[in-house]
Amino acid sequence: KNEVEQSPQNLTAQEGEFITINCSYSVGISALHWLQQHPGGGIVSLFMLSSGKKKHGRLIATINIQEKHSSLHITASHPRDSAVYICAVRARGNEKLTFGTGTRLTIIP
Amino acid sequence: GAVVSQHPSWVICKSGTSVKIECRSLDFQATTMFWYRQFPKQSLMLMATSNEGSKATYEQGVEKDKFLINHASLTLSTLTVTSAHPEDSSFYICSAEGLGARDEQFFGPGTRLTVL
Numbered sequence: 001k002n003e004v005e006q007s008p009q010n011l012t013a014q015e016g017e018f019i020t021i022n023c024s025y026s027v028g029i030s031a032l033h034w035l036q037q038h039p040g041g042g043i044v045s046l047f048m049l050s051s052g053k054k055k056h057g058r059l060i061a062t063i064n065i066q067e068k069h070s071s072l073h074i075t076a077s078h079p080r081d082s083a084v085y086i087c088a089v090r091a092r093g094n095e096k097l098t099f100g101t102g103t104r105l106t107i108i109p
Numbered sequence: 110g111a112v113v114s115q116h117p118s119w120v121i122c123k124s125g126t127s128v129k130i131e132c133r134s135l136d137f138q139a140t141t142m143f144w145y146r147q148f149p150k151q152s153l154m155l156m157a158t159s160n161e162g163s164k165a166t167y168e169q170g171v172e173k174d175k176f177l178i179n180h181a182s183l184t185l186s187t188l189t190v191t192s193a194h195p196e197d198s199s200f201y202i203c204s205a206e207g208l209g210a211r212d213e214q215f216f217g218p219g220t221r222l223t224v225l
Contacts, residue, residue, distance in 0.1 A: 035216065041147075041200050042218035086152065095141060095206075097214065099152040 003027055006087050006100035014108055019074040021103045023087030026068065033097065034061050034072050035086040043086075046072070079107045111137045113205050115217035122193055123225055130188045130220045132203030138183035139205035143214065144176075147200040159186050183207070193224045 004025045013019055023032070034046040047054050047061040049070065054061050058077075063070040074081055087100040112135040122128050132142055141160050145153040157173075159165040159180035167173045175197075177189040186205075190197050200221050204214040 031213070033214070041202075041221065043153075043202060043216040045214070045216055048213045095158065096143075096155055101152050 003091075003098050004087055004089055004100040006085075006103050008103060009101065010104045010106075012106045012108065013077055015078060017077050017107075019077050019081070019105065019107075021072045021085050021087075021105070023070045023072070023100055024068060025070075025087075025089045025098075027089070027091045027098075029065075029068075029089045030092045031090045032063055032070050033088040033090075034070070035088060037084045037086060037102070039083070046085075074105075077107045079109050082106050111135075111205075111207070111215040113139075113203065113215045113217040115201075115203055115220050117220060118218060119221040119223075121223045121225065124194055125192055127189055127191045128193055128222060130190075130201055130203075130222075132186045132188070132205065132217050134184050134205045134207060134215070137205075137207040137215075139186070139207045140183065141206050142180055142186040143204045144178060144186075144188050145202040145204070147202060147219075153202060156188075190222065193222070195224045198222055198224045 007022045032049045036044045049063045058075045060073040084102040084104050086102045088097040114133045116131045144156045146156050147153050155168050156171045157165045157167045157178050159178050161180050161183050165178035180186040200219050202219040203217045206214045
């Protein structure tokens with residue numbers, strides 16, 4: 001079992017729909033990252049969370065430390081949101097990140 | 110957020126040649142830099158962790174003599190793929206974390222290496 005699991009693996013939605021991507025992990029963590037990777041390959045760091053909730057524009061990230069679960073939400077989705085979204089966690093006492101396998105999101109106009 | 114750049118963004122080379130990839134933190138001092146490799150449709154795989162002024166720590170299975178990492182300053186780390194072969198073709202990504210930004214890693218845009 002991977003330490004970090006994401007669901008769904010693939011998601012296709014219509015423009016304007018509300019999107020939720022989930023991430024579950026099995027270790028105690030000091031931080032959780034949500035990353036976005038576009039087809040060209042470059043990675044953008046969207047959020048770093050250690051508790052609670054963060055919002056940036058149409059993106060919202062939440063984390064429940066007790067349940068070892070985080071969600072990334074996209075409101076009013078747009079085709080430019082099409083990308084791979086990756087969850088990564090930093091275990092307590094470890095500087096390395098462990099990555100989920102990613103969720104490929106496609107937003108259809 | 111902080112900016113990390115990589116150069117070149119893509120490179121094509123002949124088998125047997127060496128290729129150097131640079132990773133720079135543009136607006137912060139990167140005490141630690143990470144080098145990742147990503148194969149198509151797979152997640153990032155950590156190759157090595159480098160701290161400024163000391164030798165890099167390589168992950169199991171990564172040949173340190175083939176993938177030379179230097180982190181000589183707080184703003185620059187380099188990865189040199191020596192005697193590159195077609196199987197080294199991949200997407201190489203660096204990330205950096207630094208002073209005043211504990212736990213947050215900032216990622217570079219990546220370098221696509223193609224070895225012919």
